[in-house]
Amino acid sequence: MIIVIDGTNRHRYSRLLDKMFELRARVFGQRLGWEVDIQDGREIDQFDALDPAYVIGVDDDNNVVSCVRALQTTGPHMLSDVFSSILDGEPPLRSATLWESTRFCVDTEILGGGKVHGSISYATCELMSASLEYARDSGISDIITVIDPVMNRVLKRSDCAPYGYVGKTTPMGKVKAMAALLDCTDERINKTRQFAGIEGSVFVDAARAEALSDDGVLFKGSAKKAPKVVQRxxxxxxxxxxxxxxxxxxxxxxxxxxxxxxxxxxxxxxxx
Structure with missing residues (x-):
């Protein structure tokens, strides 16, 4: 199931965010070998201080098994400030209805199997569908995302192929990267859902959301403190x-x- 954490409720989910940052460290730092800043087992960058929205997948044991970050493009974001070489000299696209999707990852170690078709997991499709639904319901018409060729193939195989690309494919460390465009339409969402066999709401209900909060039954009494994101x-x-x-x-x-x-x-x- 999926929970969305943004500026309206972030203060209530520091412990769940802690788990998400740990997942990002395992995936991007350890598994993929990206040059990311990992401190105390958590991967946090400067864009996490800009009040983004996080779409987070949790399993039945309350493990964070997937996540993606959504950030508006009207201010600093990764494509304009970190991956600008992809733009090949072109100015970054900026619009209040165009948001950037980054840090998309799924914990394959915890999930193990659960493949829908070939190498694509149900959790991947659920996260894609949820992020598109959240964007659509928030008034976002399009998403731009920096992906590698593997993720590009995942999008195409899951009937969620980008409708366009910006700039050029550019070497980024051990892989190549490209900037892809996705529209947040009912048609795209329905195709992704149909591909994975997703039925009903993918989002947690009010009771589960409360249980996952810092004051909920899952974390009540825990002495573990989540890292603080430096706010500028x-x-x-x-x-x-x-x-x-x-x-x-x-x-x-x-x-x-x-x-x-x-x-x-x-x-x-x-x-x-």
């Missing part, structure tokens, strides 16, 4: 964003646009 002020983030845009400008037009934005924000006293 909106002023600092805006300042860093403007500096990055000016520094990364590859054409005169991009530089002038970045400088105009910097000037407007200073006039509005949002920057010093």
């Amino acid at each position: 002020s909106a002023h600092t983030l805006l300042e860093e964003y403007c500096e990055d845009q000016i520094a990364d400008a590859s054409t005169l037009a991009e530089l002038e646009a970045a400088q105009r934005l910097n000037h407007v924000l200073k006039e509005a006293k949002l920057l010093t």
Whole structure:
């Protein structure tokens, strides 16, 4: 089943987020060998401080078995600030209705089997379907996501093929990466559900959500503390964003646009 944790309820699920960060460390740091920052067994980056939404899968034993992060593209995000080489000189797409999906992972060690077709697991399809449904219901029309060729094949095999790509396929460490576009339509969601045989709601009900909270029966009395994500002020983030845009400008037009934005924000006293 799936639970969504975002800015409205994040304060109630620090322990579940802790488990999610541990899963990310196991998958991206240990299994895939990515160059990610792991501290105390948890993988957390600067984008986790920007109030993203997390779509998290939990099994019957309350293990976190899957997760994906959704972040708006109007501010700093991974494609614009980390994987910008994929864009091949093009400016990043930015829209209030276009969100970035990152850190998609499934715990294959805990789940073991459970394959729907070939190598694609039910948990993978459930997470894809849930993330699309959450996005659709939140007013998000499209998702952009940085994926490798393996995930690209998974999307195609599960009848959830991207409708387009941005930039070019680029070497990223041991793998290649590309930026894919997915629309959050009923048609796409229904195809993914049909492929995996998903019926009914994939989201936890109110009682299960309460049980999974820090004060719920699953964690009550536990002395374990979740890591704190360092929060930076909106002023600092805006300042860093403007500096990055000016520094990364590859054409005169991009530089002038970045400088105009910097000037407007200073006039509005949002920057010093």
